Amino acid sequence: MLKITNLCARFEEKEILKGLNLNIKPGEIHVLLGPNGSGKSTLGRVILGDDKYEVTDGSIVFKGENLEALDPAQRAQKGFFLSFQSPPEIDGVSVRSFLFAAKKSIDPDFTSSFKFKKGLKSTFESLRLPEDFTERETNLGFSGGERKKMEVASLLALDPDLAFLDEIDSGVDIDTIRSIGRAIGNFMTPEKAIILVTHSDKLLQEITPTHVHIFMDGKIIKSGGKEMTAEIQTKGFDSYKPQREGLRVIK
Ligand code: ADP
Numbered sequence: 001m002l003k004i005t006n007l008c009a010r011f012e013e014k015e016i017l018k019g020l021n022l023n024i025k026p027g028e029i030h031v032l033l034g035p036n037g038s039g040k041s042t043l044g045r046v047i048l049g050d051d052k053y054e055v056t057d058g059s060i061v062f063k064g065e066n067l068e069a070l071d072p073a074q075r076a077q078k079g080f081f082l083s084f085q086s087p088p089e090i091d092g093v094s095v096r097s098f099l100f101a102a103k104k105s106i107d108p109d110f111t112s113s114f115k116f117k118k119g120l121k122s123t124f125e126s127l128r129l130p131e132d133f134t135e136r137e138t139n140l141g142f143s144g145g146e147r148k149k150m151e152v153a154s155l156l157a158l159d160p161d162l163a164f165l166d167e168i169d170s171g172v173d174i175d176t177i178r179s180i181g182r183a184i185g186n187f188m189t190p191e192k193a194i195i196l197v198t199h200s201d202k203l204l205q206e207i208t209p210t211h212v213h214i215f216m217d218g219k220i221i222k223s224g225g226k227e228m229t230a231e232i233q234t235k236g237f238d239s240y241k242p243q244r245e246g247l248r249v250i251k
């Protein structure tokens, strides 16, 4: 489904992705674990085609097609979804209108607003969001947990083939993590795939990854199965890189 080969990308003069390889087949759930600032969110942006980042080498092939010439809207139409780490507020646009417009733009055949409203209602119920939430302005005044649920609701509404979920569980309470985990489980089928970036093992108790990767300094340095999450919990990321000097107080 996705084949990334030797991907190198930079933001202005800063090299962020430094030769990344990743292969994903339908039915797989890949977890990226790595320290802050290692380039995980940048990877999501680059797969989406955010033009703030310049791809300097390598290729991204999605469903057999090199994405190079496609803009972000075309990549979304092809079935790629990226959740926002910090979802933007959209004044004056209700959640329902926003999601319906997004749905129609990736699937022009989808025109039934009645069917959409019905689907959204059950999605919101499963995420334990009140029904009138659909009429609120998108992300405006939403709590941290509500924003994350809104991202999950977008995932379920748009129903992509490959979802890159960037810290979709950060800063939310344990019950919310459980409902997010269950919703992602409902989304997943043998035809779909997920890339999950997370810092907490709580979501990983809800979702069992097929692959776990350690992401450091712009590339994947080690890959394994779900047993690797326990290894990282005990060893930490530092053990995978050359030792650095400890923190010192600045005098
Ligand atoms: P992660 O998601 O692993 O924490 P990021 O991909 O967000 O890491 O960032 C990797 C590095 O690239 C960081 O040093 C970050 O500051 C820098 N970076 C990424 N995107 C931008 C941007 N739009 N503007 C400035 N710096 C950026």
Ligand code: MG
Pocket: 040, 041, 042, 085, 166
């Ligand atoms: Mg990030």
